[in-house]
Amino acid sequence: MGGLKDKFKKNRQWKDWSIISGIFAATILIFALTKYHEDRSFFVLSSDAFLGLHIILEFSAIVMAFCVFAVTYYTSEQTRSASMLIIACTFLSVTFLDTVHTFSYKGMPALLTVSTPQKATTLWIVSRLVMSIGMFIASLVPSHKKIKGHQGPYIVIDIILTLLIIGLIVYNPDLFPPMHVDGESLTSLKITIEYFIFAILIITAAIYHRQYVNSNGDKAYILLVIGFFIAGLGEMSFTLYHNVYDTYNLIGHFYKFIAHYILFRALFVINIQKPYKELSEAEEKLNNYVDDLERAVEERTKEISQANEKIIKNLNDAKHIQMALMTTEFPKVAGMEFAAKYLPCEQVGGDFYNVFRLDEENIGILIGDVAGHGVSAAMLNVFINQNMRFRIDYEDNRYRILTPRGVLMNLYHVYNNMSFPEEMYVVLFYGIYNIKTGKLSYASAGMNTYPIIIKSNGKVSHIKLDGFPICKFGKFFKPNYETKTIDLAPGDTLVFYSDGLSEIDRKQPNLFGTKNIMEYLKGMEDYSAKEICQGLADAYHTLLDGNEMLDDVTVSVKLLWGKNKQIKEKSI
Secondary structure (H helix, E strand, O other): OHHHHHHHHHHHHHHHHHHHHHHHHHHHHHHHHHHHOHHHHOOEOOHHHHHHHHHHHHHHHHHHHHHHHHHHHHHHHHHOEHHHHHHHHHHHHHHHHHHHHHHHOOOOOOEOEOOOHHHHHHHHHHHHHHHHHHHHHHHHOOOOOEOOOOOHHHHHHHHHHHHHHHHHHHHOHHHOOOOEEOOOEEOHHHHHHHHHHHHHHHHHHHHHHHHHHHOOOOHHHHHHHHHHHHHHHHHHHOOOOOOOOEHHHHHHHHHHHHHHHHHHHHHHHHHHHHHHHHHHHHHHHHHHHHHHHHHHHHHHHHHHHHHHHHHHHHHHHHHHHHHHHOOOOOOOOOOEEOOOEEEOOOOOOOEEEEEEEOOOOEEEEEEEEEOOOOHHHHHHHHHHHHHOOOEEEOOOOOEEEOOHHHHHHHHHHHHHOOOOOOOOEEEEEEEEEEOOOOEEEEEEEEOOOOOEEEOOOOOEEEOOOOOOOEEOOOOOOOOOOOOEEEEOOOOOEEEOOOHHHOOOOOOOOOOOOHHHHHHHHOOOOOOOHHHHHHHHHHHHHHHHOOOOOOOOEEEOOOEEEOOOOOOOOOOO
16 A cells, blocks of 8 residues: 555656646746847837736736735634745735836826836835745744734734835835936846846755755645746846847736736635645545445454453353253152252352252252352352362261351351452351251351241241351461251241342332241242242342342252152242
């Protein structure tokens, strides 16, 4: 892309140079042919014919000079550019001087004073000096240089000085040395000044050519180069004429007209067109940017969609893995029934439960809740399940079942040796049920829900729990978990659940609290474990009423046990 731009830039500069060379060649050729064939090309026009051409050429140049003044003046109002203000003052002075020069030309009616070649020539020389020196100074002023204050006073001073010079020339022509001796041609002073003006114009053209190169081919600069070069050739013509109506004088005015037109193109037309061109380029760039942005957004959206699909797939895989870790096949124990219901708030969650045999007489019951939900909670969930030790096996097939207190103490120690975030913690309940004795030994690590007992006679009660959560607090505090024991009678049902079951509406924290859950479970002594789980899940969804879940919900290890008890399936 960069190589294509460089090639285009070189082609454009080559085209500009071709135009410049053609114009230079044409103007020099006209001048050279006139000089070389002077015996045939030299003539003197009648005063009427010359004055008619002179008025047309001069007034055209005057109008263009005033237009240059107007556009550069109002441009400087916006840009505060010092170079633009200098150009404005220069061409305003030229407008006044050339106007009086035109009316002072030999053969014109008297304006203020009698028209003479001396007065007209002096006005011409002053006008060309002002134009050449003013544009030379403007070319040296950096484009970023700003004027201070309002530009109005500068224009006023310029007008006053110009009118003062015009007044001195018109009313006191003897103050100035002779420029033209009627019948004897030009004075050496006039010719010297013309050469000086020519030199200034060519130097100014060279300065603007350098700016053209530095600007990467700005068309305005190349037009200024051409304009000043042609103006310089015009000044050379004014060193050769003998009669104010002869060929060289006419060629000089013709060159001046062409130079003013080119300068008019550079400083007026291009400055008028420039904002619209820049607006068009900006609009094109904006359209290209919008197109690029739309493509980028489309590609980015596609990438995000693909990444999102990958994340969703990974989460679904994680969900399946987590669900596989959840107990679905419970131990088969005569006279006992187990069931569980797990409702994750997101694809993966932090609740966990398990029911497992420790030996022929003892059943382990576990339910826990990791603070928060989502991927981080699920990862900690996996860690808890992998690092809990429930029994110690020896090489001679002996074993020792750890007490609930021992299990929690070991887990607290292992957890504090890991580099988990300090804000994460786990609450859990672990119990051991003895099939022969009917005793439930248990310990709590800050479990914030109470297990509920449905007695065989329909009465409902709960087990109060306490204890310290499993958290990163080991260097400050060592908890003393306590193993407690209760007796369960034949026909009792034991219900565990996580706090997500009661967290339905933050504005109504007791909407489905322990008391309401106990009230709901009354009269369900003849229901199966599966029916109780489903019943609590249905009640939760009814109260949720389609709102977003706030936390994972686990109704886990619904333990229905008894002797010779028949379970009748009921519809809930």
